[in-house]
Amino acid sequence: MDPRSRPYRSVLYIPGSKPRALDKARGLPVDAIIFDLEDAVSADEKDNARDTLKEALAQGGYDPRVKIVRINGLETDWGADDARAVCDMDVDAVLLPKVGSAADIDALAKITGDLPIWAMMETPKAMLNAAEIAAHPLLTGMVMGTNDLAKELQTRFRPDRLPMMAGLGLCLLAAKAEGLVIVDGVYNAFKDDDGLAVECAQGRDMGFDGKTLIHPAQVAVANTAFAPSAEEIDLARRQIAAFEAVEASGQGVAVVDGKIVENLHVVTAREILAKAQAIEALQAG
Numbered sequence: 001m002d003p004r005s006r007p008y009r010s011v012l013y014i015p016g017s018k019p020r021a022l023d024k025a026r027g028l029p030v031d032a033i034i035f036d037l038e039d040a041v042s043a044d045e046k047d048n049a050r051d052t053l054k055e056a057l058a059q060g061g062y063d064p065r066v067k068i069v070r071i072n073g074l075e076t077d078w079g080a081d082d083a084r085a086v087c088d089m090d091v092d093a094v095l096l097p098k099v100g101s102a103a104d105i106d107a108l109a110k111i112t113g114d115l116p117i118w119a120m121m122e123t124p125k126a127m128l129n130a131a132e133i134a135a136h137p138l139l140t141g142m143v144m145g146t147n148d149l150a151k152e153l154q155t156r157f158r159p160d161r162l163p164m165m166a167g168l169g170l171c172l173l174a175a176k177a178e179g180l181v182i183v184d185g186v187y188n189a190f191k192d193d194d195g196l197a198v199e200c201a202q203g204r205d206m207g208f209d210g211k212t213l214i215h216p217a218q219v220a221v222a223n224t225a226f227a228p229s230a231e232e233i234d235l236a237r238r239q240i241a242a243f244e245a246v247e248a249s250g251q252g253v254a255v256v257d258g259k260i261v262e263n264l265h266v267v268t269a270r271e272i273l274a275k276a277q278a279i280e281a282l283q284a285g
């Protein structure tokens, strides 16, 4: 199944150590959840968090959201135990932090077998090796780790994210070339809805499938930003209708709102409608 056939507008991190947040997530309208054992969990809590998460997932209540567990790196004291534990959890994928190369994905797959893998793209080495990481046969998704990337690049946080653009662009190219899901990094100021909306719009325009989030208050903004708008849906329908009409008369180019519509635009229009339908189905289900 094409991993991009499901919506990924909102992808919420939930600390695996927080039972209250794990419970809260059962009622949140997010498209996907990253159950976190890495940076949201302190060293003292790591082992307990693994057990707490295992219990929460066994209880269930998270479907139909996509369920992903972010483990600690395999070079840490906890990574291998996390990876073994994930094999016994009912999840869709395992997320490996600080991936540097395709060899890191191979090392995880030795433990997790054929479970789909997602990669945190958050180091300069990952940006430079994005193509080989994306081409790994078990990889189905990428998550931008913009906090770690900023740290490694020694950049300042800027609203336009100019210092990150090269890295974001390389990962987008790699993910799109391989048909992977790719979601944007988090927006740290979780009470600033306006700033979040600006960053979501930028990510959406660049081609990200959605945004990773750290707080329930961010969900609605991301869900709106990454869904096709009513205007986009209307335009897509009119483009398809106009193109089918000219095609029936033996021509290959239609004009809608003063702009040409060719076969390739119709492909995009159909993708927009399919995405809108997938979102509707998710909300209904």
Ligand SMILES: CC(C)(COP(=O)(O)OP(=O)(O)OC[C@H]1O[C@@H](n2cnc3c(N)ncnc32)[C@H](O)[C@@H]1OP(=O)(O)O)[C@@H](O)C(=O)NCCC(=O)NCCSC(=O)C[C@H](O)C(=O)O
Pocket: 012, 013, 014, 015, 020, 021, 022, 024, 025, 036, 039, 040, 120, 122, 144, 145, 146, 147, 148, 149, 185, 186, 190, 213, 214, 215, 216
């Ligand atoms: C940021 C927070 C520490 C704030 O927590 P808190 O003070 O508890 O917030 P609220 O009181 O406003 O919470 C209201 C209710 O919502 C629940 N809650 C809060 N956060 C979450 C969540 N992420 N998922 C589900 N539910 C959540 C609270 O439990 C309250 O519930 P209730 O009492 O029942 O009403 C906190 O939001 C937080 O810890 N967020 C997650 C932080 C995190 O995951 N960080 C790691 C990921 S970011 C990262 O690592 C990026 C990447 O690697 C990079 O490099 O960029």
Ligand SMILES: [Mg+2]
Pocket: 039, 097, 120, 122, 145, 147, 148
């Ligand atoms: Mg990180």
